[in-house]
Amino acid sequence: MKRRPSFCDFCAFPEVSNEYPTDKAGIDWYACPACAALIENQDWDGLVDRCLAAYVQIRSLTDDEKSVVLGEVQALVRAFSAEGAALSPAL
Numbered sequence: 757m758k759r760r761p762s763f764c765d766f767c768a769f770p771e772v773s774n775e776y777p778t779d780k781a782g783i784d785w786y787a788c789p790a791c792a793a794l795i796e797n798q799d800w801d802g803l804v805d806r807c808l809a810a811y812v813q814i815r816s817l818t819d820d821e822k823s824v825v826l827g828e829v830q831a832l833v834r835a836f837s838a839e840g841a842a843l844s845p846a847l
Contacts, residue, residue, distance in 0.1 A: 767810035
């Protein structure tokens with residue numbers, strides 16, 4: 757039985773409204789309402805900004821750390837958008 761995730765894969769918000777399936781078995785992406793809206797509009801820069809803002813609320817970052825996290829978030833969003841999952845929410 758598949759368990760519903762408890763947080764957004766992008767910003768870690770504790771409410772998930774959309775599931776984006778991939779062609780990889782057992783790997784789906786989950787988004788909160790705010791991230792889902794950015795995804796549906798294909799606002800990838802907005803999604804990156806939201807993810808980074810959410811992360812710095814959890815942990816303060818030096819400028820060097822922020823640069824590293826920004827690169828990681830950009831890679832995450834690129835991987836998601838390239839997967840094509842962004843166009844087919846399942847929930």
